[in-house]
Amino acid sequence: MNNGKDHLIAVTGLKKIYRMGDVEVAALRGVDLNIERGEFVAIAGPSGSGKSTLFYILGGLASATAGKVLIDGKDLAGMSDSERTRVRRELVGFVFQKYNLLPTLSALDNIGMAQFIAGKPAGTEGWFRQALDLLGVGHRLQHKPRSLSGGEQQRVAIARAIVNQPALLLADEPTGNLDTENSEIVLKLLRDLNQKTGQTILMITHNPEAAAYAHRTIHMRDGRILESGA
Amino acid sequence: MTNKLVIENLKHRWVRTLLSAAAVGVQVTMILTLVGISFGMLDDLGRRSRGAGADILIRAPGSSIISLSTAPMPEKILDFLRTIPNVAIATATTVQPMGGTNTVTGIDLDAFSRMSGGFRYVKGGAFQKPDDILIDEYWSRQYGLKVGSVMKFWNREWNVCGIVEPGKLSRVFLPIRLAQELTGNTGKITSIFLKLQDPSQTAATIAAIKQQLTDYQVFSIDEYVSLLSVDNVQGLKWFIYVVIGVAVIVGFLVVFLSMYTAVLERTREIGILKSLGATPGFIVGILLRETVILALTGSVVGIALSFATRWAIMNLVPGSLTQMIVPNWWPIAAGISLIGSLAGALYPGWKAARQDAIEALAYE
Ligand SMILES: Nc1ncnc2c1ncn2[C@@H]1O[C@H](COP(=O)(O)OP(=O)(O)OP(=O)(O)O)[C@@H](O)[C@H]1O
Ligand SMILES: [Mg+2]
Numbered sequence: 001m002n003n004g005k006d007h008l009i010a011v012t013g014l015k016k017i018y019r020m021g022d023v024e025v026a027a028l029r030g031v032d033l034n035i036e037r038g039e040f041v042a043i044a045g046p047s048g049s050g051k052s053t054l055f056y057i058l059g060g061l062a063s064a065t066a067g068k069v070l071i072d073g074k075d076l077a078g079m080s081d082s083e084r085t086r087v088r089r090e091l092v093g094f095v096f097q098k099y100n101l102l103p104t105l106s107a108l109d110n111i112g113m114a115q116f117i118a119g120k121p122a123g124t125e126g127w128f129r130q131a132l133d134l135l136g137v138g139h140r141l142q143h144k145p146r147s148l149s150g151g152e153q154q155r156v157a158i159a160r161a162i163v164n165q166p167a168l169l170l171a172d173e174p175t176g177n178l179d180t181e182n183s184e185i186v187l188k189l190l191r192d193l194n195q196k197t198g199q200t201i202l203m204i205t206h207n208p209e210a211a212a213y214a215h216r217t218i219h220m221r222d223g224r225i226l227e228s229g230a
Numbered sequence: 231m232t233n234k235l236v237i238e239n240l241k242h243r244w245v246r247t248l249l250s251a252a253a254v255g256v257q258v259t260m261i262l263t264l265v266g267i268s269f270g271m272l273d274d275l276g277r278r279s280r281g282a283g284a285d286i287l288i289r290a291p292g293s294s295i296i297s298l299s300t301a302p303m304p305e306k307i308l309d310f311l312r313t314i315p316n317v318a319i320a321t322a323t324t325v326q327p328m329g330g331t332n333t334v335t336g337i338d339l340d341a342f343s344r345m346s347g348g349f350r351y352v353k354g355g356a357f358q359k360p361d362d363i364l365i366d367e368y369w370s371r372q373y374g375l376k377v378g379s380v381m382k383f384w385n386r387e388w389n390v391c392g393i394v395e396p397g398k399l400s401r402v403f404l405p406i407r408l409a410q411e412l413t414g415n416t417g418k419i420t421s422i423f424l425k426l427q428d429p430s431q432t433a434a435t436i437a438a439i440k441q442q443l444t445d446y447q448v449f450s451i452d453e454y455v456s457l458l459s460v461d462n463v464q465g466l467k468w469f470i471y472v473v474i475g476v477a478v479i480v481g482f483l484v485v486f487l488s489m490y491t492a493v494l495e496r497t498r499e500i501g502i503l504k505s506l507g508a509t510p511g512f513i514v515g516i517l518l519r520e521t522v523i524l525a526l527t528g529s530v531v532g533i534a535l536s537f538a539t540r541w542a543i544m545n546l547v548p549g550s551l552t553q554m555i556v557p558n559w560w561p562i563a564a565g566i567s568l569i570g571s572l573a574g575a576l577y578p579g580w581k582a583a584r585q586d587a588i589e590a591l592a593y594e
Contacts, residue, residue, distance in 0.1 A: 061505060061587050082509065089507025100502045100591065104238035109231070116231035117506045160506075 007070075008167060008200050009035035009058065014067035014077075016053050016223075027053040029223035031067070037167075040194040040201045042211035045220030051204045054220070055170045058202070059094055060087030072167045089118050092168045093161030097176035099153040101145040107156040108141035111163050118164045128163060134196070135159050135189055151182030158189060162199060169193075171203040175210055187213045232512075236519045239492070246488055251527040253484035254567050257477040258532020261563040262556060263539045264473050268460055270554035276455040281398040283346035284319075284423035285432050287454045291445035294464060302418035303446070310442065311424060316435045318427045319345045322419035324409045328383035328402070332550070334363075335400035336409030345425045346398050353377045354392030357405055362391035364403040372549035384412055401549050478570040485524060485574030489517055493578045493585075500582050501590025510583035517579045518572065525571040529564035 016028040027050045035041055043051050056062040057069060060076060063084070069076040071091055076084065093114075094100075101110045115121070132138045135155045145153050154174060161169055171190065175183035191213050193199045203214060211217045219226040240247045279287070288311075290303045302324075311320040321341035328334045339356060343349065349356075352367055354377035365375060370393045375381065381388045381402075388404070410416045426435055432450045439448050449457070460466050493500070500513055540553040 056588050059505070061591075085504075085507055085509055087507075088505060094505045096591065100498070100505070102235070102499055102502055104242045104499075105235060109234060112231055113235065113503075114506050117503070117508050117512065 042214035060084035095171040097173040254528020255531030259535040262536035270552035286424040288422040319425040336406035349394040366396040368548035481570040489578035504587035521575040
């Protein structure tokens, strides 16, 4: 059995219980998961099966109730709030279904803000310039999100997520709000990104066609992982 | 980068930004106008007191520096004072209310003219008939009175016989005898003014007077003017404090509300920033910077508005109020509004910092 050294992500016995007053919701009931560096993995499963919750924990947005979560050799379980803030800043990049760009800032400034928060000098280094060209949004950077199409916004969001070269890119239904054409563009982008830069990507999706872009698909149900396909 | 976000946030909800800044501005103006009027009135009173041309001022025992009520002294004192060496002119005035806070000053026109160098008549001239009064230009402007106009007080009609340049003691004058008779104060006076042959001997003369009039308040005019300060006017300091307090509370509430709604409507954005790895301090910092900009913009607006209130006072009620522009209070008023505003941003900031990122991202 691997001890996590060879894996970018090594999760064992992960549990998450949400408490709302007296009510407890067990969102994750013991998840084991290994992801190798450079993998592009899709996660599928019915609504409420705990996919987003798993992402929030992997991305340091939520704390685990029990279990072990190693990312890049760091154990996220038992981290303090400020340590998890550092994980978000340095280790992961998020892409959401609803794009989640800052509406008052231009596309470029959205990306710059991610760099600023990570303490990196704003600007577009050589490789990132290439990534922007790859994403096909280089010419729309001065616009505010409002005047960009959904597909463009999502591409900017991807650019923002990778600008600090995170070890892990987490995309939660990135095509959920997009039409077929734009979905295809975004999915191809993610695949290119994975192939050309070796970016490790985890992507939640309900859509089998979208999942087909990944190397393999993990299925979740009731807070557990069912099987992992090749 | 942070500043960009701060500016864009403020621009995004520019109506709220303008209203908040305006509210802070009103708060600053409230302070600057009140303080300006306090200083302005006292300064004006000092100038007018000097304008009487006297070297020494005598007031009744126990009377306050600025009294609207009469605290009468017997007129006979004048005879005694004229026997003191170095006293060139001794003349008395009465100050009596004509309704509201306005007063009428009774003077001995001849003696007062000799002492002050005489009124400069803009229109008309000295008292002729028994119902004649003199007013100054400010009074004339405020109430729209001309020579020949009628003023009513003490259940009588008065005829404006002359309009004088402002700056000599008071704004409305009538002969002292008449003032005494009509108010049942025959033989009683409010203040005594002395002009000396040798003003350099003022201190010695005051000492000589005090030997006889032990309980009386005898001031050199310089000393009297220096006593015309906010601290020496009963209750004025507290009145200013109360108004400042009210202003701070208003500013606090406006900024509180403004920042609170900002935090609520930015729930998702705060979640986004957190997902990017922003610390709670970063998020609070953005709100505080917005608050500082609101407070500083508001202060500039408030300072500008205080010029507007002064203009309005000068044009509408120059006879009743005088407002000074008080630049040394600008940083104080700005500081007070800044503190009130930052206090208003504390709770919204705390709420933003504590906001759960996941819930925030799920927020519609
Ligand atoms: N903040 C929360 N507080 C309480 N319960 C929550 C919270 N977030 C999620 N849950 C619950 O945890 C379970 C898993 O939710 P989660 O969002 O992870 O599912 P999901 O697989 O992402 O679903 P979907 O496909 O609809 O996005 C659900 O039962 C959900 O109601
Ligand atoms: Mg989900």
